[in-house]
Amino acid sequence: MKYKILLLLVLTFSFLFPSLSFADAAPGDVIITLGEDLTEEEKQAILAEMNAPENPQIVIVTNEEEHKYLGQYIPKARIGNQALSSASITIGEAGSGLDVTITEQITLITEEMYANALITAGVKDAKIYVTAPGNVSGTAALTGIIKAYELSSDQAIPEEVKQVANEEMVETTKLSEKFGAEDASALMAKIKDEIAKNAPKNDEELRTIIENAAKELGITLSEADIQRLMDLFNKLMDLNIDWNQVGEQLNLAAEKLTNFLQSEEGQGFLEKLKEFFISLIDAIKGLFSKEA
Incomplete structure (x- = not known):
């Protein structure tokens, strides 16, 4: 998934409200958002999955808040009647960018969609991880990240x-x-x-x-x-x-991808991609050979 989000950064990394940031949080600080309807056991399991630090800042998200911010855009049935999806937000250095990773339990909102919405809301320079105890839409996590941003920066994001x-x-x-x-x-x-x-x-x-x-x-x-x-x-x-x-940040994102592709990790990814296509071509050739 991280390769997909790196590509996404080139496509969508535009900071629309550069004056807004996690102003009162220092790089490395972690903020956790938890759905209100998680059981205590589920909360502990999610905190462990996130490798949460001791006594992290925790923001609780309610189902009512989900419907308030998303109800006019997403059918109520898809939002559901429980707030379960949760997220960890690790504050990054200025200019480090937005990096979103989701688990397979998040079934409606993709990494791309989180990134687009959060960029528009002004969230930047953070590493975000979204998960849940079972298959859910992911709307509680989106609401929670924006709520956490407001609380940590002590700045209200305008309603519009x-x-x-x-x-x-x-x-x-x-x-x-x-x-x-x-x-x-x-x-x-x-x-x-x-x-x-x-x-x-x-x-x-x-x-x-x-x-x-x-x-x-x-x-x-x-x-x-x-x-x-x-x-x-x-x-x-x-x-x-x-x-x-916006234009400047799109250019910055393109530069980031170039640096990644030139790195050892990026070259390894490209080599694996090349090997995949070679094996696919060989398999197709094998099929034709059998038919002959």
């Missing part, structure tokens, strides 16, 4: 920012179901990057940006898709976003 962050996450989910998570995240990033370079002056220019970004990725958007994206990005542009900073 939370709403747009959640709306962006849900829109990415919809696009992911049609085009796959990577293409959906890439589309969002391309649109943001183009807005950073050439701010659209009207709806016609915004539509052109969206259509061109989709075309570059080989994605065919419906009129309904385009309209939803226009509505979303119009809301984003109405907020106080430093789009120059």
Whole structure:
């Protein structure tokens, strides 16, 4: 999963609210969010899984809070009636970036979706791990991370920012179901990057940006898709976003991936990928040989 999130960083690493940060937390500090409906045994198991430090800062998330922030975007049945998903947030050095890892128990929200929503909400420079005792949507963890951010930084995230962050996450989910998570995240990033370079002056220019970004990725958007994206990005542009900073952070992300690919770990990953394709080709050749 970490290779997927490294690719995601290139596609979506845009800090929309650079003035917000985990201001009162020092690098290395750990904040834990726990769903209120976990049993005591489940809480202890999750803390052990996260390798939580002794006496960590803990934020409790309620099911009511999940519905408050996500209820108008996600069907109530998918959110459920219990808050179970949990997260650990390790504060990173300034400029270290956002790194999200989820376990297989999180079934609705992907790493890409967490990253997109959290970036929009202003969360940055943190390593985030999301898990649960069983298969759940992951909405409690998303709500908890944003709540933990507010408490640790002693700064309230404006309500409209939370709403747009959640709306962006849900829109990415919809696009992911049609085009796959990577293409959906890439589309969002391309649109943001183009807005950073050439701010659209009207709806016609915004539509052109969206259509061109989709075309570059080989994605065919419906009129309904385009309209939803226009509505979303119009809301984003109405907020106080430093789009120059967005472009700069996208470039930083690309540089990070380049450094990774040149590293020993990155080269090992590429070698494994190469071996996989060689073995796949050999298997196909073997099938044809048997048929002959």
